[in-house]
Amino acid sequence: MDATAQKLERLVDRLGAGAVLTEHGDMIRYLRDWPGDVEGRALAVLRPDTTQAVAQAVRLCAELGLGIVPQGGNTGLTEAGTPQGRDQVVISLERLNRIRSMSPDDFAAVVEAGCVLETLKAAVDAADRYFPLALGAQGSCQIGGNVSTNAGGINVLRYGMTRDLILGLEVVLADGTIWDGLSVLRKDNRGIDLKQLFIGAEGTLGIVTAVAIKLLPRPEHVETALVALPSVGDVMALYRRARPACCDLISAFELMRPEALAFARDAYPDLAYPIPPDYPAYALMELTASGPIDLRAILDAFLEAEMEAGTVLDGVVAASRQQALNLWKIREGMNEGQALRGMHLRTDISVPLSRVADYIAEASEAIAAALPQCDCAAYGHVGDGNIHFNVLPPRGTERAAALAIMAEAKSILYAILDRFDGSISAEHGIGRAKKADFTKRLEPAQAGMLIAIKQALDPQWRMNPGSQLDRPQ
Numbered sequence: 001m002d003a004t005a006q007k008l009e010r011l012v013d014r015l016g017a018g019a020v021l022t023e024h025g026d027m028i029r030y031l032r033d034w035p036g037d038v039e040g041r042a043l044a045v046l047r048p049d050t051t052q053a054v055a056q057a058v059r060l061c062a063e064l065g066l067g068i069v070p071q072g073g074n075t076g077l078t079e080a081g082t083p084q085g086r087d088q089v090v091i092s093l094e095r096l097n098r099i100r101s102m103s104p105d106d107f108a109a110v111v112e113a114g115c116v117l118e119t120l121k122a123a124v125d126a127a128d129r130y131f132p133l134a135l136g137a138q139g140s141c142q143i144g145g146n147v148s149t150n151a152g153g154i155n156v157l158r159y160g161m162t163r164d165l166i167l168g169l170e171v172v173l174a175d176g177t178i179w180d181g182l183s184v185l186r187k188d189n190r191g192i193d194l195k196q197l198f199i200g201a202e203g204t205l206g207i208v209t210a211v212a213i214k215l216l217p218r219p220e221h222v223e224t225a226l227v228a229l230p231s232v233g234d235v236m237a238l239y240r241r242a243r244p245a246c247c248d249l250i251s252a253f254e255l256m257r258p259e260a261l262a263f264a265r266d267a268y269p270d271l272a273y274p275i276p277p278d279y280p281a282y283a284l285m286e287l288t289a290s291g292p293i294d295l296r297a298i299l300d301a302f303l304e305a306e307m308e309a310g311t312v313l314d315g316v317v318a319a320s321r322q323q324a325l326n327l328w329k330i331r332e333g334m335n336e337g338q339a340l341r342g343m344h345l346r347t348d349i350s351v352p353l354s355r356v357a358d359y360i361a362e363a364s365e366a367i368a369a370a371l372p373q374c375d376c377a378a379y380g381h382v383g384d385g386n387i388h389f390n391v392l393p394p395r396g397t398e399r400a401a402a403l404a405i406m407a408e409a410k411s412i413l414y415a416i417l418d419r420f421d422g423s424i425s426a427e428h429g430i431g432r433a434k435k436a437d438f439t440k441r442l443e444p445a446q447a448g449m450l451i452a453i454k455q456a457l458d459p460q461w462r463m464n465p466g467s468q469l470d471r472p473q
């Protein structure tokens with residue numbers, strides 16, 4: 001028996017056949033990333049169903065010298081959950097998916113890492129509370145993955161990133177030690193807040209096994225509007241006026257341009273456009289509140305004033321929740337429609353709010369000049385300065401040519417971004433896809449601290465090897 005077969009036998013013996021997948025056909029959905037652009041390799045996929053079983057798996061991997069790639073719903077967009085070889089295993093958290101406690105009185109819940117976000121949100125809703133994290137992948141992504149990527153989504157401008165919604169964590173460290181940091185305390189200033197290290201670490205420092213989350217009052221009123229404007233600059237000006245005028249109750253503010261609406265139609269051919277799809281720019285905005293407040297009157301008054309001032313070209317306020325969901329379907333359909341076009345450059349950048357319009361204008365001009373054959377889609381959570389500026393090669397472009405176009409487009413967009421003091425990762429993380437661009441922009445002091453933290457918590461560099469940082473030679 002060769003060394004690989006021996007390792008497999010030890011994994012199955014110690015963890016049980018039901019918790020270890022070894023056949024390629026069974027493993028494929030854990031090996032391929034969500035867009036299907038890359039397929040990795042692994043010795044096995046481990047599926048522990050308790051924290052103790054995760055710890056046991058981690059200790060066994062240490063004995064066998066195996067790297068570990070933790071995995072949640074595998075919806076990440078940075079290749080961070082894609083294993084790189086037969087000297088690695090995937091540890092999937094999908095079977096660790098219980099709600100341990102729901103405490104409406106504490107405005108808190110403790111849930112296991114493998115809880116699918118949508119399922120978790122429904123359970124919180126049933127307890128008459130609200131968990132505001134919301135993103136297009138919520139039917140598949142898991143709370144442990146959300147923590148590990150510090151996911152953003154559509155409600156960040158009101159409720160913050162995942163980091164702002166976390167009270168405590170339980171983590172299996174790289175040596176198999178279980179750290180119980182599952183506090184539901186809202187204020188706890190006892191020294192360094194260790195949970196912050198694991199939030200956004202993309203599985204490079206340990207495996208999150210459970211999460212204490214913050215709950216909020218359930219919004220009783222939600223109002224959604226789609227507004228057409230003459231330019232992206234006007235969308236951002238509208239945002240600046242809308243925040244104070246709408247009592248700072250805006251929970252989502254999304255930019256879309258006409259090409260984005262066309263992508264949505266590609267994905268959903270029956271999609272109804274409630275206003276003409278060829279205005280230069282659109283804002284999709286949502287207000288939420290609970291308690292005795294007439295949210296609709298606030299939104300109507302704001303939009304009427306804008307109409308009278310001539311700043312808004314057209315608009316529709318959803319008359320029902322179903323109409324609101326239809327408006328959001330346009331936003332979701334944009335991603336789906338782009339996915340149908342095959343390989344393309346997806347960016348996830350942020351710039352200061354005051355520079356969003358200038359960035360999009362300059363980037364659009366530069367891409368049109370250098371790559372006139374490509375389509376662009378610029379949209380995003382612009383209330384947070386977050387833009388997805390995507391570049392799509394012509395239909396049918398071969399893989400090698402598409403990769404070359406994507407590389408050129410990326411260097412153009414990032415060069416402009418550097419001048420705008422922006423970030424190459426507003427919310428998706430670094431993973432493997434952005435590692436080179438991330439590390440070359442690190443300041444020496446920042447690189448030194450990141451390496452020191454990694455070295456201290458994972459001295460063998462076995463947790464998600466090759467993601468975020470490479471081990472210094």
Ligand SMILES: Cc1cc2nc3c(=O)[nH]c(=O)nc-3n(C[C@H](O)[C@H](O)[C@H](O)COP(=O)(O)OP(=O)(O)OC[C@H]3O[C@@H](n4cnc5c(N)ncnc54)[C@H](O)[C@@H]3O)c2cc1C
Pocket residue numbers: 034069070071072073074075076077080081093113134135136137140141142143144145146147148149150151152153154201202203204206207208209335427428431464467
């Ligand atoms: C259609 C679509 C829309 C999206 N929209 C948004 C958006 O609006 N905002 C946003 O921020 N992201 C978005 N994403 C990206 C993605 O959904 C998020 O990054 C999400 O948080 C990933 O969760 P996951 O469970 O799928 O994690 P995975 O993809 O499985 O893993 C992501 C990273 O976290 C690590 N990891 C996963 N679970 C654990 C764990 N328990 N412990 C330690 N490490 C772990 C993995 O190793 C990997 O490095 C979108 C993705 C898609 C496909």
